[in-house]
Amino acid sequence: MTATEQAWIDIGAIEDIPLRGARVVKTAHGCVAVFRTAENEAFAIDDRCPHKGGPLSQGIVHGTSVTCPLHNWVISLESGAAMGTDKGAVRTFTLQVVGGRILIDRAAPVARNAA
């Protein structure tokens, strides 16, 4: 498999995640947090806060951000970057919602890991 190829994996229905909530997908390279916003958009980012590794999937989701449960860093779901004065970022994953199913692009993390 090459980095440019996309490999969509069905990880479940968007309905499986509560609105303004998140679920975890376990991968061999660590957990990915998959979010569903109030507007019914889905995002996937690394489940590790850039600050002290807090599980972002456990935070409170507001707008297109999540607040880390450990020390209240606010992370953008769109860019993965810490907001405000905090510095740092987590990886984001490409996904698409097709017919209510969330498909995640597994190629991206593997490729970046390799890089």
Next chain:
Amino acid sequence: MSRKLVVIGNGMAPGRALDKLFEASPEAYDVTIFNAEPRVNYDRIMLSPVLSGEKSFEQIVIHGDGWYVKHGVTLYKGCKVTGIDRTTKTVTSGSITAPYDKLIVATGSLPIIIPVPGHKLPGVLAYRDLDDVHAMLFAAKSRGRAVVIGGGLLGLEAAAGLTERGMDVTVLHLMPTLMEKQLDPAAGHLLKRAVEARGIKVITKADTEAILGNGKVEAVRLKDGTELPADLVVMAVGIKPNAALAREAGLTVNRGIVVDGAMRTSDPDIFALGECAEAQGQTFGLVAPLYEMAGVVAARLTGDASAEFTPSATATKLKVTGINLFSAGDFAEGKDREEIVLRDAARGVYKRLVLQANKLIGAVFYGDTADGAWFFDLLKKGTDISQMRETLIFGPSFAGGAPLDPTAAVAALPDEAEICGCNGVCKGRIVGAITAQGLTTLEDVRAHTKASASCGSCTGLVEQLIKSTLGEAYEAAAVLPMCSCTKLGHDDVRRLIVAKELKTIPDLMQALEWKTSCGCAKCRPALNYYLLATWPGEYRDDGQSRFINERVHANIQKDGTYSVVPRMWGGLTTANELRAIADVADKFEIPTVKVTGGQRIDLLGVRKEDLPAVWADLNKAGMVSGHAYAKGLRTVKTCVGKEWCRFGTQDSTGLGVRIEKFMWGSWTPAKVKMAVSGCPRNCAEATCKDVGVICVESGYDIHFAGAAGLDVKGTEVLGHVVSEDEAVEVIAALVQLYREEGRYLERIYKWAKRVGIDTIKKQVLDDRERRKALLERFAFSQKFAQVDPWAERVAGKDAHEFAPMADLTFKEAAE
């Protein structure tokens, strides 16, 4: 021996007279009050904010039950006096007869009801007392149509309040312009526009012909044939002195009960006071002259023969949030009168001064009323204004065009300038109190001088005055917004949740104009708590607005695992429970087991996926969640008490268990930790807890507002009770008050510091009715709160929280 003073009526005027009397001579009279209304003395001026939902009844009480007890006053609530016998000097109410040496008649006024056909139909109300407000609030629940007859002060306030409550309101006014007694036509027109901008329809020159309806009010018909559908009709066309009782007793009555300068009626042992009294041919309806009357009566009762009541000019303000209106004196046009008018249509400002013989005799301001006090002072003193006439209309601080600095404007006022019209407090007195007693806050000034303590419309002036007196040392208690999603502070949000009956987070954010689409991690948990505490049984808890610990009912640790703490009632456990805990620790390979500071056992390092299975095993052994993660009741720590201890005075362990069993599960603004010690040696360390009990031989000393965390603070004493039942009652009432008033994340000691230890004491200890009501509300909310969250999740609730959505590790490994 004290002489007997009987007061008929328990309104603001006699209340003030008694305040002054007790101040001057607390022992002189043995006082009995008959009140036709079944309640204590409250601030009638503030009924409009109660109607609109900006204040609660408790907030407008002037004398709580404790005041009557403290001054030895016998208060007959709900007892209408039926006769005064001047020969035997007694008054009678039903089976009660009370003798008097001096009598005060303060029967107030009655609303004028226009006797049009249909005026007795159910759904036609007056606007005079709390019962009327309750009836209106009940009618407003229908969100139907209301017609208010009368476009004066009261009518407009009623209309604004009913609109706030969601009714479709039309105001009918007989005259061509609104509030024509206080406003000239130009200001009346501006007012009409502002009222209409709030969605209230106004029909002037509207002459009501009949109120229509079959069994209840359905519509109002005007003389021109217009019919307005209505589910509620409020008549607010005016008041008339209530003098029937005095007339029957043979006292001289004109329009009101006639009094001389000493406020004496035609019987020298009987005073009349308030809206029922007529002095120099005038009757009065505004609070300032009524309070002056009260001062005269109190002075005369204590033997000051020089006190005389002389009617003076009064000023009016409309208490509708967002509409600034001020009028004073006489502003009719006349030959020998001149006027100065300033209009600024763009800013919506209109000012008009009426002059006669170089003196100000009337003033009307609309839109900008900041200088009202200064003009009112010129008017009352009859100051010669010929020197400043050119710039007079621009106010006190006009000095060549610079914009007015409100603090400078207040600083420029003379010491005798009246700041608070309701309570007759002048600038000099406020400044004196600030300097002499080192006052620094608005609340302090209110407590010491009563300035701005009634209708509150001079609050701005009083704040300016504190600022100009203290200079930089004073920082206005600006409302701190909850978070950057809103301009509103916690207290405003809580009040509006009740007033606007907001029952979901999206509704609340819509109604209160939240700036973000779905809040933030700061406001959402607070709102979730406020809604939960306000609407027990009705509000559906929003898990996504809870911090993770409260969402999954365990405490998140730094590595993303959780800790689990089962409840141990009052710190008691059994061999079986300990065995079950040991088994769970083995079965789930829980790495750390630790005894907590709250007399329980903490299992640390539990994987999230294992939580439901861990709980299932603990549940089987009879254990439930200890809420060690909750903004709610945590532990009730106890010592062994008289059961074992040779010093124990009461069953402290038993009381601790009882409190914990009654109060577990309740959500509070922040965590609540309690303790019960069996004797003053205090082994349970109750004096640094949110609530603590120290048992003594004679009963239970209840403490609260301690802290031993970020801050260390010993408790305050709430009071002493003799029975265990009463101790539980007082503690539950205290926690309920905190649940209703506390700001989210504000611990009890911070809340107590903010609202005052005494205020809390009064409500949960002294005022038994209030205590009972709080207790009932607490018990009601517990019906929905006492469900073990662990058992619910073992049964399958929120299963998505505890399982990953997908596991790709195998798939990837296989490639």
